[in-house]
Amino acid sequence: MTTTIAKGLEGVLFTESKLTFINGTEGILTHLGIPIQEWAENSTFEELSLALLLGRLPNAQELAEFDADLKANREIPGELVEVIKAFPRGVHPMQALRTAVSHLGLFDPQAEETSEAARTAISRRMIAQFATIIAAINRAQEGQEPVAPRLDLTHAGNFLYMLTGQEPTAEQARLFDIALVLHADHGMNASTFTAIATASTLSDQYSAIVSAIGALKGPLHGGANEAVMDMLDEIGTPDKAASYITDKLDRKEKVMGVGHRVYKYFDPRSRVLRDYAAHVAEKQGKSHYYQILETIEKTVVDRLGSKGIYPNVDFYSGTVYSDLGIQKAYFTPIFALARISGWCASVIEYERDNRLLRPDAEYTGATNQHYVQLQDR
Numbered sequence: 001m002t003t004t005i006a007k008g009l010e011g012v013l014f015t016e017s018k019l020t021f022i023n024g025t026e027g028i029l030t031h032l033g034i035p036i037q038e039w040a041e042n043s044t045f046e047e048l049s050l051a052l053l054l055g056r057l058p059n060a061q062e063l064a065e066f067d068a069d070l071k072a073n074r075e076i077p078g079e080l081v082e083v084i085k086a087f088p089r090g091v092h093p094m095q096a097l098r099t100a101v102s103h104l105g106l107f108d109p110q111a112e113e114t115s116e117a118a119r120t121a122i123s124r125r126m127i128a129q130f131a132t133i134i135a136a137i138n139r140a141q142e143g144q145e146p147v148a149p150r151l152d153l154t155h156a157g158n159f160l161y162m163l164t165g166q167e168p169t170a171e172q173a174r175l176f177d178i179a180l181v182l183h184a185d186h187g188m189n190a191s192t193f194t195a196i197a198t199a200s201t202l203s204d205q206y207s208a209i210v211s212a213i214g215a216l217k218g219p220l221h222g223g224a225n226e227a228v229m230d231m232l233d234e235i236g237t238p239d240k241a242a243s244y245i246t247d248k249l250d251r252k253e254k255v256m257g258v259g260h261r262v263y264k265y266f267d268p269r270s271r272v273l274r275d276y277a278a279h280v281a282e283k284q285g286k287s288h289y290y291q292i293l294e295t296i297e298k299t300v301v302d303r304l305g306s307k308g309i310y311p312n313v314d315f316y317s318g319t320v321y322s323d324l325g326i327q328k329a330y331f332t333p334i335f336a337l338a339r340i341s342g343w344c345a346s347v348i349e350y351e352r353d354n355r356l357l358r359p360d361a362e363y364t365g366a367t368n369q370h371y372v373q374l375q376d377r
């Protein structure tokens, strides 16, 4: 009997979803049938998060209630703040986030409930609290007191405020909001799949989300945005970019922030982010990061475009965050800050018709062996 192994589960459909559609050859991404460019232009992170949870566009009253609910849930337990302050200095913020979210569950009396209503209520709280947790980690790691959330700012604006202690300008808050919108959901990516795999055992929402944070952290997934910035720092100046990339490709090494399992053309989110990065660069004077990225994009697309290697969402996001004064170690936590909505909505959708996820491996090991006593080996 011949078996086909779908290495990396490439192209395997394991469920249906009404949330996100991707056409990787044409570079199309829609949520609820609406193109990502329209979400970025017209919507907010709050609205897209609720739309993903509801599976439809909310009306004005539903959105206002959700917004008020998020604001009411911005505080995190004081005990958790103390735990965050006690984390060793120098840990990666993704390690800290993973631990803090697990800890958060200990304070939630509903944590062990797995009904759709409970998962939804927990998700609404987590979407709000992720911002406070990530900002508190940043402050604590810098040896500073966490900044209390403000209720008069948007989710994006309040996050930037808590992160830096400074109120962002309206333009900065909106730019960051768009970045959150662009990262909120993306079909069955590795971290969403991981969240679903955990929940498919009927485990709780906190366990599913902690699993997802672990999956997002790796440099082949969400961690690539930080790895791109490491690469830019290593390159140093724009004149060195083309030869650095050419040498890397000659050595058959991967360039971070390019290539994608599904997109074999430009990731549409990378186009929106590039436009914003270009806009900021034009206003503030071209940052050397932006100039290096432009050269890398051209070098990679010229050489590997025919193989379907193009910039992904992680390519330009870091330069946008860096323009907002955010340190590179926080780029992946910011991805989580946005993707919490997609993780939660996808788990809830899957759990409506749950089936334990349990794929298989073709056995290629030894057969007909017998146990050998330790002293005889």
Ligand SMILES: CC(=O)SCCNC(=O)CCNC(=O)[C@H](O)C(C)(C)COP(=O)(O)OP(=O)(O)OC[C@H]1O[C@@H](n2cnc3c(N)ncnc32)[C@H](O)[C@@H]1OP(=O)(O)O
Pocket (backbone or CB within 6 Å): 008, 189, 219, 220, 221, 222, 224, 253, 254, 255, 256, 257, 258, 259, 260, 261, 262, 304, 307, 309, 312, 313, 314
């Ligand atoms: C939010 C996100 O998760 S977006 C993705 C973020 N990750 C990155 O940016 C890391 C860099 N990119 C990669 O490692 C890959 O493109 C992945 C893991 C994202 C997807 O890879 P896969 O679907 O497994 O493609 P695979 O690794 O099989 O690559 C196919 C071919 O393209 C090449 N390729 C893929 N990505 C890259 C890259 N970043 N740089 C150079 N070559 C690449 C591979 O070497 C391979 O070449 P070959 O056919 O000559 O062996």
Ligand SMILES: O=C([O-])CC(=O)C(=O)O
Pocket (backbone or CB within 6 Å): 185, 186, 187, 188, 189, 190, 221, 261, 262, 312, 313
């Ligand atoms: O879909 C993927 O495999 C990775 C990705 O771009 C995302 O999670 O945003």
